[in-house]
Amino acid sequence: MNDDAARRGLHGYVAKLTAMRAGDDAHEVYEEWAPTYEADLVGGYGYTAPRIAADAMAAACPDREAEILDIGCGTGLVAEELAARGFSAIDGFDASPRMLAEARAKGLYRDLFEGDVRARGTLEPGRYDAVIAVGVFGAGHLGPEDLDRLARPVRAGGPIVLYSSALRWVEDDYPSHLRRVEEAGAWTVERTEETNYMDRIERPGWLVVARRGAGGAGHG
Numbered sequence: 001m002n003d004d005a006a007r008r009g010l011h012g013y014v015a016k017l018t019a020m021r022a023g024d025d026a027h028e029v030y031e032e033w034a035p036t037y038e039a040d041l042v043g044g045y046g047y048t049a050p051r052i053a054a055d056a057m058a059a060a061c062p063d064r065e066a067e068i069l070d071i072g073c074g075t076g077l078v079a080e081e082l083a084a085r086g087f088s089a090i091d092g093f094d095a096s097p098r099m100l101a102e103a104r105a106k107g108l109y110r111d112l113f114e115g116d117v118r119a120r121g122t123l124e125p126g127r128y129d130a131v132i133a134v135g136v137f138g139a140g141h142l143g144p145e146d147l148d149r150l151a152r153p154v155r156a157g158g159p160i161v162l163y164s165s166a167l168r169w170v171e172d173d174y175p176s177h178l179r180r181v182e183e184a185g186a187w188t189v190e191r192t193e194e195t196n197y198m199d200r201i202e203r204p205g206w207l208v209v210a211r212r213g214a215g216g217a218g219h220g
């Protein structure tokens with residue numbers, strides 16, 4: 001652990017991910033971390049991002065029968081929070097087989113798909129009523145240039161709820177990328193908010209609630 005991570009109260013895999021830079025890839029970290037991910041994040045840090053995002057989805061999507069795709073579902077913490085708010089038709093999508101295995105064991109997802117958001121043709125356009133994605137943006141993960149990919153699987157008018165670390169919000173210029181997607185007609189941003197998402201340390205995160213437009217969402 002380096003001094004900067006220790007000063008910020010970070011250790012283990014969270015310190016490793018936080019230290020990643022552009023061009024790094026977090027895939028192997030999740031493959032190793034899967035069995036202890038929840039104990040570390042929820043137990044160790046007081047991780048609340050799934051709860052914040054599920055509250056936003058419950059407000060944006062009154063229809064509890066809505067078919068929701070959880071992108072970067074990991075071990076299924078988001079499905080737990082959505083199910084607690086009455087949603088039942090939840091599919092999950094993630095690049096890590098071991099994270100997906102943890103999610104499968106929960107029995108909360110209707111279907112689970114392994115894939116990379118960046119791979120061509122993985123997310124069927126307009127297939128879902130809503131999309132939620134928590135913790136999938138940042139170095140080693142998706143970048144702001146990938147924002148429109150998350151709009152693709154949603155039908156016109158459906159909500160898109162995104163929540164991620166704000167550590168690179170300014171540095172990577174997310175606000176102008178959000179505007180770019182809006183100007184292309186892929187979505188209208190209804191709400192953005194910055195909140196802390198770990199109870200035990202200072203860790204700023206950003207919430208975006210958008211509504212799918214009729215415009216194209218880039219990338220095939």
Ligand SMILES: C[S@@+](CC[C@H](N)C(=O)[O-])C[C@H]1O[C@@H](n2cnc3c(N)ncnc32)[C@H](O)[C@@H]1O
Binds near residue numbers: 094117
């Ligand atoms: C911080 S975890 C978040 C998991 C879950 N949403 C949560 O809040 O606990 C990030 C997840 O995104 C997945 N992920 C990162 N980049 C991805 C990509 N390009 N395609 C699919 N999944 C990706 C990782 O495998 C990992 O499970």
